[in-house]
Structures are given as structure tokens and as C-alpha cells.
Amino acid sequence: MLGEGIAKGLIETARNFLGSYVNKDRLTTVQYPEERLPQAEATRDFPFLVYDGEDWQAGLRCVGCQICEKECPPKCIFIEKSTDKKPDAVGKPQFYPAVFNIDISVCMSCQICVKVCPFDAIKMDTAFELSTYDRFGGLLWDKAKLAKPNQHYHEIHPTEAAEVDGRLADERAKADAKAKAAAEAKASAPPPATPPAAPPANSGVSSTS
Amino acid sequence: MTALSYNSLHHSSPQAADQIFVIVQHWIVGHAPVGLQPLLAILLSVVAIVGGFGLLFAITTILERKGLGRIQNRYGPNRVGFFGSLQPIADAIKSLTKEDIVPQTADKLVHLLAPILLVLAAFSVYAVLPVGRNMVLVNLDAGVLFFFAIGSVTEVAVFMAGWSSRNKYSLLGAMRAIAQMISYEVPLILSSLTVIMATGSLSTVSIVEKQAGYTGILPHWFIFTPWGFAGFVLFMIAATAESNRSPFDLPEGESEIIAGYYIEYSGFKFALFFLGEYLGMFAISGLAITLFLGGWNAPLPFLTWVPSYLWFFAKLLTLIVAFIWVRGTLPRLRMDQLMNFAWKFMLPMALLNLITAAVWHFMPAGPVRWLVSIVLVVVPYTVLGRNQMHKGHLEKRVYRFAE
Amino acid sequence: MLFTIFAALTVAGAVAAISLRNLVHSVLSLILAFAGLAAVYLLLGAQFIGFAQILVYVGAVAILIVFTILLTRNDGTFGHSSQASWNLGALIVIAVFGTLAWAIHSSTALHHAPPPQPEATMQQIGTALMVRFALPLEVIGLLLTAALIGAATIALHEKQERP
Amino acid sequence: MTPLSSCLLLSSLLFSVGFAGVLMRRNAILILIGIELMLNAANLNFIAFWRYGSAPEALTGVMFVIFSIGVAAAEAAVGLALIISIYRHRKTTQIDRMNSMRG
Numbered sequence: 001m002l003g004e005g006i007a008k009g010l011i012e013t014a015r016n017f018l019g020s021y022v023n024k025d026r027l028t029t030v031q032y033p034e035e036r037l038p039q040a041e042a043t044r045d046f047p048f049l050v051y052d053g054e055d056w057q058a059g060l061r062c063v064g065c066q067i068c069e070k071e072c073p074p075k076c077i078f079i080e081k082s083t084d085k086k087p088d089a090v091g092k093p094q095f096y097p098a099v100f101n102i103d104i105s106v107c108m109s110c111q112i113c114v115k116v117c118p119f120d121a122i123k124m125d126t127a128f129e130l131s132t133y134d135r136f137g138g139l140l141w142d143k144a145k146l147a148k149p150n151q152h153y154h155e156i157h158p159t160e161a162a163e164v165d166g167r168l169a170d171e172r173a174k175a176d177a178k179a180k181a182a183a184e185a186k187a188s189a190p191p192p193a194t195p196p197a198a199p200p201a202n203s204g205v206s207s208t209s
Numbered sequence: 210m211t212a213l214s215y216n217s218l219h220h221s222s223p224q225a226a227d228q229i230f231v232i233v234q235h236w237i238v239g240h241a242p243v244g245l246q247p248l249l250a251i252l253l254s255v256v257a258i259v260g261g262f263g264l265l266f267a268i269t270t271i272l273e274r275k276g277l278g279r280i281q282n283r284y285g286p287n288r289v290g291f292f293g294s295l296q297p298i299a300d301a302i303k304s305l306t307k308e309d310i311v312p313q314t315a316d317k318l319v320h321l322l323a324p325i326l327l328v329l330a331a332f333s334v335y336a337v338l339p340v341g342r343n344m345v346l347v348n349l350d351a352g353v354l355f356f357f358a359i360g361s362v363t364e365v366a367v368f369m370a371g372w373s374s375r376n377k378y379s380l381l382g383a384m385r386a387i388a389q390m391i392s393y394e395v396p397l398i399l400s401s402l403t404v405i406m407a408t409g410s411l412s413t414v415s416i417v418e419k420q421a422g423y424t425g426i427l428p429h430w431f432i433f434t435p436w437g438f439a440g441f442v443l444f445m446i447a448a449t450a451e452s453n454r455s456p457f458d459l460p461e462g463e464s465e466i467i468a469g470y471y472i473e474y475s476g477f478k479f480a481l482f483f484l485g486e487y488l489g490m491f492a493i494s495g496l497a498i499t500l501f502l503g504g505w506n507a508p509l510p511f512l513t514w515v516p517s518y519l520w521f522f523a524k525l526l527t528l529i530v531a532f533i534w535v536r537g538t539l540p541r542l543r544m545d546q547l548m549n550f551a552w553k554f555m556l557p558m559a560l561l562n563l564i565t566a567a568v569w570h571f572m573p574a575g576p577v578r579w580l581v582s583i584v585l586v587v588v589p590y591t592v593l594g595r596n597q598m599h600k601g602h603l604e605k606r607v608y609r610f611a612e
Numbered sequence: 613m614l615f616t617i618f619a620a621l622t623v624a625g626a627v628a629a630i631s632l633r634n635l636v637h638s639v640l641s642l643i644l645a646f647a648g649l650a651a652v653y654l655l656l657g658a659q660f661i662g663f664a665q666i667l668v669y670v671g672a673v674a675i676l677i678v679f680t681i682l683l684t685r686n687d688g689t690f691g692h693s694s695q696a697s698w699n700l701g702a703l704i705v706i707a708v709f710g711t712l713a714w715a716i717h718s719s720t721a722l723h724h725a726p727p728p729q730p731e732a733t734m735q736q737i738g739t740a741l742m743v744r745f746a747l748p749l750e751v752i753g754l755l756l757t758a759a760l761i762g763a764a765t766i767a768l769h770e771k772q773e774r775p
Numbered sequence: 776m777t778p779l780s781s782c783l784l785l786s787s788l789l790f791s792v793g794f795a796g797v798l799m800r801r802n803a804i805l806i807l808i809g810i811e812l813m814l815n816a817a818n819l820n821f822i823a824f825w826r827y828g829s830a831p832e833a834l835t836g837v838m839f840v841i842f843s844i845g846v847a848a849a850e851a852a853v854g855l856a857l858i859i860s861i862y863r864h865r866k867t868t869q870i871d872r873m874n875s876m877r878g
Contacts, residue, residue, distance in 0.1 A: 002554075002594025009538040013280045017537075026282045319640065350734050351659050358663040361671025365643055368678055372636055384682070387675060394671075411734045615778070619785045626789055626812050630796030635804060642808055645789075649815055652785070656826045661818075661840050668844050673811065673851045680804060680855040684862040701798035705791050712787035716780050730831030740834045741841070748838075752845040759849030763856035 041157060044124035046104050047113055049146045056147040058086070061121035064097035068113035068122055076106035077113065092175070102146060104130060105139040120164045126156045227516045230257070231343050254346045258335045265525075266487045267297035273533050280537035307476035312375055315473065319373035324474065324481035327366035331488035333359045337413050338495045341505045341518030345414055352413040353405060356496055357398055360451070363489060364390050367460075370482070371470035382469025385544065386460035389450055392551040393457075397447035399559035400440040403566035404431055404500045413496075417504030426510060430503035435582035436566040439590075441501040443559050445528075448497060450551070452490040454532055456539035459547060494528040495521075554593050561589045615655055622648030635681045643674045657729050660737050782823035790816035803858045803868045807851065814847050 020026045030037055051059035064081040080099035087093050113122050125148070132138030154161040225232065234253050241249045271286065271294065278285025286293035311320055337352035339345040349355050364387050371383020405411060408419045422429045431437030450457040460469040471482045498504055502524050505517035542550070565585040572578040625645030632638045646669040653662035741749050789812055796809025818840045825836025862868055 001591065002597055006539065010534060013534065013538045016282055017276065017279045017534075020279045020282050027284060029283050319637075349659070351663055354660065354663045354667070358666040358671065361667055364671060364675055365640075368675065369640065372678075380682075384679075387679075391672075391675065409735075409738075615781065619781070622785065623788050623792065626792040629808055629812070630792060630800060630805060635802070638805060638808060642811070645812065646815070649789075649819060652782075652819065653822055656782070656822050658822050658826070658837055658840070661822060661837060661844075664841065664844055665818075668848050669811075669815075672848060676851055676855050677804060677808065680858055683859055684804070684868045698799055701795065704798060705795040708794060709787060709791035712790070713784060716783045716787065719780075727827060727831070730826065732831075732834060732837055736834060737837060737841075740838060745838050745842075748842055752842050756845060756849050759852050763852040766853070767856040767859045 039126055041159065043126045043156075044111055045109055045128045046107050046125055046130070047102060047111075047122050047146070048125045048148045048152075049100065049143065050121055050123055050150055050153055051147050052150050056144070056149070059149075060096060060143075060147060061119050062097050062100060063094040063119055063121070064100075065095075065118070067116050067118070071112050071116045073110060073112060074106045074108050076103040076108075077101070078103075097143060100143040100146060101140055103140050105135060120168060123153055123157070123160075227342055227518075229516070230341070230518070251346065258346065259332065261340075262332075262335060262488060262491055263484075265491060265522075266484055267301070269487055269491075269529055270300065271296050272529070273536075276530070276533045277537050280534075301480070304480040305477055309476040309478065310473075312473050314375045316373035316375070319369050320473075321478075323366050323370035323373060324471075324478045324485065326369065327363060327485035328481050328488070330359050330362040330366060331485045331492065334492045335488075335495075338492065339414050339417055339499060339504055340495070340521045341516070344505075344518055348412060348414045351411045353401060353411045353416070353496075353500075356413075356492075357394070360489075360493075361390075361394065363485075366485075367470050370474070374470070374473035376473050378466040378468075379470045379472045382460045382462070382466050382472070385462075385466075386453060386470055389453070389457065389460060389547060389551075392548060393447040393450035393555070396443055396551065396555035396559040397451060399556070400443040400447065400562060401496070401500050403436050403440045403562055406563070406566055407431065407570060413499050413504075417499055417506065420503040421506050423510045428503055428506060428508055428510075430501065430506070432501045432503075434569060435579065435586050436562055436569055437501055439558070439562050439565065439586045441497065443555060443562065444497050444501065445531075447555060448490075448493040449532065449535065450547075452493055453486060454490060455536040456542050457547060458541055459544060462541060490532060491525065491529070494525055494532070497528065498524045550597065554597050557593060558589060561585065615652065618648045618651040618655065621645075622652065636678065639674055639677050639681065642677070643670050646670050646674065658732060660732065660734060777827075779823055779827040782819065782827075786816040786819040786823065789813075789819065801869050801871055803861070803870050803873075804855075806870060807854050807858070810854075811847065811851065814843065814850075818843055 016026070050061050051057075052061065053059035064079055066079050066081065069077045069079045078099065078101040079097050082096045082098040084095075085093040086096050109124070111124055114124055130139065150161070150165070153164075234250060237253060238246050238250045274296070275285040275293065286296040289295040289299045311317060334356050336346040337349050337355050339348075367386045367390070368383050371379045371381075371386070374380075404416060408416045410416060410419070420428070420430050427433055432441045453460050462469060466472075471479060474482055498521060505521045507513045507515060507517075507520055565582050568585060569578060569582050572581065622645050625641045625643070625648055628641035629638045629645060632641060646665060650662045650665040650670075653665055793809040793812030793814075793816060796812065797806050800806060800809070821836040821839045821843070825831055825834070828836065858868060861873055865873060867873070
């Protein structure tokens with residue numbers, strides 16, 4: 001009979017309407033700015049640059065290798081390499097980025113920059129309320145704005161950060177041992193070529209997911 | 210020729226509440242010079258109509274958003290004011306301060322005139338709508354005809370909007386809207402013809418007056434007759450289609466053609482379209498109340514002390530709530546379903562309903578008349594409905610161009 | 613006064629309707645002319661005719677023309693004739709209007725005082741339609757049905773697929 | 776000028792404008808518009824003569840216009856259907872290109 005389904009539907013919506021006043025469990029809406037759902041640990045929004053220690057300019061892990069710039073699908077990263085060198089996390093003298101800009105308004109949060117970074121220098125942040133009044137300048141973040149301490153990384157992604165720290169400590173120990181061996185060898189023999197910096201090949205951050 | 214007859218100033222106290230607006234109007238008009246009095250009276254009524262129905266528009270937007278929210282187990286707007294009650298004001302300020310964008314290739318003049326014409330047409334039809342006893346702007350002899358004539362101007366406005374925007378979606382939306390409005394205007398007018406047949410008048414006021422009185426506690430509204438009930442249902446379905454509301458909101462179809470004919474409108478002009486649409490809905494509900502639900506008459510004999518305009522607006526609110534409820538329930542139709550429904554169900558039902566009304570008119574009162582009329586309504590409904598169900602649902606849809 | 617305004621509106625709409633290049637603009641001006649004419653009817657006391665004019669001409673005929681315009685795409689050429697035939701046409705039209713205006717101006721039968729406003733209530737029109745003009749009404753109903761079916765058949769005719 | 780003659784003047788003006796449309800434009804739709812204008816001019820004449828005529832209570836003028844509007848609606852429907860049909864075959868709405876009898 002025509003109209004039967006309509007009547008059933010009307011009863012269902014009426015039940016929803018009245019039920020939402022009686023049973024608060026029906027209303028699943030979270031009143032967002034006041035109430036917030038807890039973020040999952042693997043939450044990722046936009047990249048930031050990790051630095052160790054107190055001084056962000058000295059402790060920046062990034063060596064300006066420009067791999068992330070080349071890999072970035074929407075091309076939102078802009079890097080200018082420095083001309084001089086400074087010691088990196090492992091203690092080896094490296095280049096550093098003179099300019100490191102990310103256009104947050106273009107970034108699509110794909111995390112490819114994080115995956116390809118051989119130095120664990122770029123990681124994903126969890127901050128998402130980034131609205132500004134200037135959509136051109138306000139969302140083009142430079143090095144100073146992007147740099148965040150390692151502690152911040154520990155706060156937002158503890159498991160992942162611990163793993164990264166462990167790996168970096170291992171590498172540093174390995175490098176130290178190598179340097180020591182080299183020094184000993186140097187003391188006894190003519191100097192060999194400098195050992196290549198062991199790249200942590202494919203050191204996946206996704207292992208925490 | 211205002212219906213506010215200047216000599217009916219004698220009233221007892223229960224009537225005073227009923228006629229309060231009429232009395233106030235007379236009092237104000239009485240201070241003006243004699244030559245200006247008719248003009249001032251009309252002006253006051255126009256201001257009252259624009260203000261009253263504008264306010265109702267504001268109330269309806271918040272009611273609709275809240276109601277739809279609750280139907281979908283959401284809160285709806287609850288930020289501005291007490292439980293979101295000031296949301297319409299925020300919306301109004303927002304749309305008034307927005308940038309007015311006109312497409313570069315648009316026909317600027319027609320683009321500008323379309324929303325104005327729509328709102329003008331939407332407001333004009335209120336001139337013949339009796340919102341209370343002695344509360345009608347003009348009691349036209351051909352009131353119902355006036356309503357439908359002005360209502361058909363909306364189609365022109367919709368076409369102007371869709372064509373002048375130079376946007377294929379808006380043109381598609383306009384064509385859909387016009388096709389739908391023309392198709393559903395036929396059953397709309399045919400279903401109201403039954404009432405015109407029964408009352409022998411096209412004047413809205415005399416149609417309402419014919420529905421006064423009670424048998425026992427049952428009022429003499431036309432909805433309480435078999436043909437009146439069928440006519441009311443047909444009228445409301447056609448009215449839903451005429452005012453482009455869900456489930457007949459194909460012209461707007463935001464998932465396919467984004468917003469139909471007003472896609473290229475922004476800011477204040479968009480607000481005008483929105484206003485025009487809601488005003489059209491109120492007007493056509495008002496006409497349904499006038500034709501079938503007894504206009505300003507009280508539903509029960511012992512409630513006649515309540516002012517007449519309150520009854521009208523109570524009925525109007527009920528119909529608005531029904532519109533919102535249906536919108537929250539039914540999904541949008543497909544174009545072929547829409548047209549099938551109009552021509553293969555609504556039109557034959559409306560024509561048969563005319564015959565039912567004639568049979569009712571010429572048979573002597575009694576249970577036999579009721580029985581015959583009910584059979585005349587129910588049997589075609591079942592047959593046509595079955596036809597719709599099977600033809601509409603089981604047939605595989607043939608795509609002509611998408612092979 | 614009001615008559616002059618509405619008459620000017622009607623003539624302006626009509627002139628625009630036949631002289632504008634864009635067909636849709638033509639139809640919109642035509643709607644203006646129809647509406648002006650409806651207002652003139654109302655001024656003359658023919659309420660029913662005025663509203664029927666809006667309902668039929670604005671709500672149906674104009675919309676029908678609009679649909680036709682959109683279904684038949686304009687093929688680039690504007691509908692103006694050659695200069696010679698245009699001149700000839702203008703001459704004929706001016707002659708026709710001159711004759712009509714002269715006839716109206718010189719007629720003596722029109723110069724009597726206007727009678728009081730005649731009544732044409734809906735009741736009277738309905739009775740006249742149903743009693744005195746019942747047969748023409750039936751005929752016009754038949755004509756409209758035939759026209760509806762005929763128009764639908766003509767317009768629905770699908771072009772045969774050529775193999 | 777009496778009201779009747781001004782009505783007649785308006786109607787003759789309207790008729791001339793419609794006539795000009797029929798004579799001077801080649802688009803079939805515009806010609807139809809001209810014909811509608813001429814019909815309306817005739818209707819205005821009927822109403823004017825009913826209003827200022829001798830026997831208004833007979834409603835002859837009004838009746839004539841009612842039937843005329845009905846005929847005009849039928850005419851417009853059939854005419855436009857013909858235009859659409861011709862357009863399908865010849866891909867034009869210009870009258871002077873519809874010059875062959877073959878469909």
C-alpha cells in the first residue's frame with residue numbers, strides 16, 4: 001500500500017526526535033571547544049623540526065639534505081642549504097638549513113617527509129587549530145616556528161620518540177666506538193678515509209602505529 | 210476595498226481581544242487626514258504582514274534547524290543566545306554583511322531582479338490570506354485565483370535566476386524547478402477546485418465563513434469530509450512540491466546540482482531567495498488552512514473565545530512542523546519518479562476527487578453518502594498506489610545516454 | 613494616471629519584446645507587457661480576466677516560450693530581415709497604425725460619457741459560463757485537450773535512428 | 776480623449792507592435808510573440824468595449840476574452856511544439872530557412 005513506508009519513516013523520526021530529549025546517550029555530538037575527545041597517539045597533522053638540547057639553532061637535527069623537499073607531493077617545503085657546517089646530533093660536522101619553510105596551508109599531512117628523513121629531524125605534530133587572519137603569510141612557517149624541542153616530541157608521541165632516541169643513542173655509541181677505533185688506528189697506522197656516516201636506512205617511524 | 214469595515218466598531222469585551230489589531234489599526238488611521246485614511250490603512254496592514262511573516266520566517270529557520278537536528282540525534286544550533294534562540298539574528302547579520310558576488314558573464318540586471326521579483330510575488334499573495342476575523346488586506350472576489358496567478362509568477366523569477374547566472378547547474382535547477390512547479394500546479398489547483406465547488410466562491414473570506422459552525426463538537430471544516438480529506442492530502446503534497454521542499458527538493462538537490470537556481474547568489478540576494486522560499490511555504494500552508502482547515506475558526510465549539518488570529522497561526526505552525534518532520538524523514542525523489550507521481554497519481558486522484566465532491570454535493574446527507582464517498586476515494590487510491598509502487602520500483606530504469 | 617503608467621509599461625514591454633536581440637530578454641519584456649495589460653484589465657474592472665491573464669500568459673505561455681527557446685538553440689543569426697524588407701515592414705506597420713489611430717480619432721460613436729462601472733462578479737461569470745455559454749465552454753475544453761495531446765505528440769516525436 | 780478611445784489607442788499601438796514583430800523578425804519564436812501581442816490587443820478591445828459599451832451586464836466581452844485566452848493558450852502550445860519539431864529536423868528557428876517540404 002502506498003504510504004505505508006512513509007508512515008513507518010515518520011514514526012521512526014518522531015521516535016528519534018522525542019528520544020533525543022529523553023535519552024542523552026542518543027546525542028553523540030561532542031561540544032567541541034569545551035569538550036574534546038582524547039587524541040590517538042598516532043595522530044598526525046603537520047610536520048615540525050626536532051632539536052636536541054636547549055638552543056634550537058645549535059640542536060636542530062636537520063642537515064639540509066633536501067630529500068624531504070624533493071619527495072613532498074604538494075611541494076610545500078622550501079629549503080636553502082647553508083654554506084658552513086656545524087656538528088649534528090651524532091657530533092659530525094654537517095650542513096644545516098639556512099632557510100627551512102613549510103607552507104602549512106599546502107601541506108596535506110601525508111607524512112612522506114617523515115618517512116624519507118634519514119636523520120629523524122622532521123616529525124609530525126598534533127596541533128591542528130592553526131587558523132590565522134593571513135592565509136598567505138600566516139601559514140608559511142619558517143625554521144624558528146617549526147623548530148620544537150625533543151621533549152615536545154616525547155610529549156606527543158612518547159613510544160615513537162623513545163624508539164627514535166634509542167636508535168640515535170645506538171648510532172652515537174657506534175660512531176663513538178668507530179671514532180675511538182679510528183683514533184687508535186690513527187695512532188698506530190696512517191690515517192684511513194673518514195668512515196661514512198651510517199645512515200639509519202629506512203628507520204621507520206611507522207613502527208609505532 | 211479593505212475588509213476592515215469602518216462601521217464595525219461596536220464590540221463586546223471577548224470580541225475586543227479578537228479584534229485588537231483591527232481596533233488598533235482603526236485608532237491609528239483615525240488620526241490621519243480623511244483623504245489619506247485608506248492609504249494608511251493599507252500601509253499599516255502591509256507593515257503588519259511583512260513584519261509578522263518576517264518574524265515567522267526567523268522563528269521557522271531556528272525551529273527547522275533544531276527539529277532536524279533532533280530528528281538526526283544532534284543538538285542543532287545551541288551557541289547564540291539561550292539554547293541557540295538568537296541564531297536567526299546571527300544568520301541575518303552574517304548574510305547582510307557578506308560580499309555580494311555577481312558572476313562576470315551573468316546578465317546583471319536580470320540577476321538582480323530575480324530575487325526581488327520572487328520576494329515581491331511571495332509577499333503579494335498574503336494580500337488575500339485571511340489571518341483572522343476581519344484581518345485580510347483585500348477581500349478579493351477572485352481571491353483564490355489571485356493567489357494562483359501571483360504564485361505562477363514565482364516560476365518566472367526562478368527562471369530568471371537560473372538563466373541569468375550563466376551556470377549550467379543553475380540553469381538545470383531552474384528547468385527542474387519550473388517543470389516541477391508546472392506539473393504540480395495542476396493537481397494543486399484541481400484539489401482546491403473541490404472547495405470552490407462546495408462553497409461556490411473564490412473569495413478566501415467567504416470560503417472561511419462557510420466553514421464556521423459545528424455539528425456536535427465536529428467543526429464544519431472541509432477536511433472532515435472524504436473529498437476534503439483527500440483534497441487536503443493532495444493539496445499538501447502538491448504544496449510541498451510547489452515550495453521545493455524535501456522530498457521534492459530536486460531543483461536544489463545539493464548533492465547533484467549544488468543549489469540549483471540560486472547557486473550563483475550570495476549575501477543578501479541569497480537571503481532573499483531563502484526568504485522567498487519560506488514565504489511561499491507559509492503562504493501555501495495558509496491557503497491550505499483557508500481552504501480545508503477552517504481558516505481562523507476554532508477547532509472546538511467551546512474554544513471560540515480564543516482570538517481567531519491565534520487559531521490561524523497555531524494551524525500554520527502545525528503545518529510548518531509537519532513540513533519539517535517530512536523533510537527530516539523522506540529522501541529526495543528521482544526526476545522520473547517525481548514526474549510519474551505527478552501525472553500518473555496526483556492528476557487522476559485530483560480529477561476523481563472532483564467527482565467525489567460532486568457526488569457528495571448531490572447525494573442526500575446520511576451514512577450512504579459517507580460510504581460512497583469513502584469508496585470513491587479509497588479504491589482509486591489503492592489501485593493507483595499499487596500501480597505506482599510496482600511501476601515505480603520494480604521496473605529497471607533505462608538510461609538513454611549513459612550506455 | 614494609473615492607466616497611462618500601465619499603458620506605457622505595456623507598450624514599452626511589447627516594443628522591447630520584438631526588438632531585443634536576446635530571445636530570453638524578449639520573453640522577459642513580453643512578460644512585462646502581459647503584466648501591464650493585466651493591470652489595465654484590472655483598472656477596467658475585469659478582475660477575472662486580469663488574473664487569468666497573469667495565470668495563463670505569464671505563468672504558462674511565457675514559460676512555454678522560454679522552454680522552447682532553451683530547447684532550440686539560437687543558431688547565431690539574429691532575426692532581423694534585410695534592410696529593404698525591414699523598410700517595407702515599417703511602412704506597412706506605420707500605415708496600419710495610422711489608419712487605426714485615425715479611425716479611433718475621427719469616430720463619433722466613441723464620444724459619449726463613460727457609463728458607471730459594470731459589475732462582473734465571479735458569480736455572474738460562473739453562471740454565464742455554465743448556462744449561456746455552456747456549449748462554447750465544452751468546445752474550448754475539447755480544443756484544449758486536443759491541443760495538449762497534439763502538442764505532446766508533435767514535440768515528443770523522436771528522430772529515427774539512421775542505420 | 777475619452778477613456779474608451781485611449782483604450783483603443785493602446786490596443787491599436789499594441790497591435791501595430793505585434794504586427795511589426797511578425798513582419799520584421801525572422802525567428803519563428805519572435806513571430807509567435809508578435810502574434811500573441813496582436814491577440815492581446817484584440818482582447819483589450821473586447822474588454823474596453825464591454826466596460827464602456829451599451830450592455831455590460833450580458834458579459835459578452837468578458838466571455839469572448841475568456842475563450843480567446845483559452846484559444847491563445849492552445850495556439851501557443853501547438854505553435855511551440857511545431858517550432859521544436861521543425862528545429863529537430865532543420866536545426867534552425869529562422870522562418871526563411873524552413874523553405875523545403877521535405878522533413
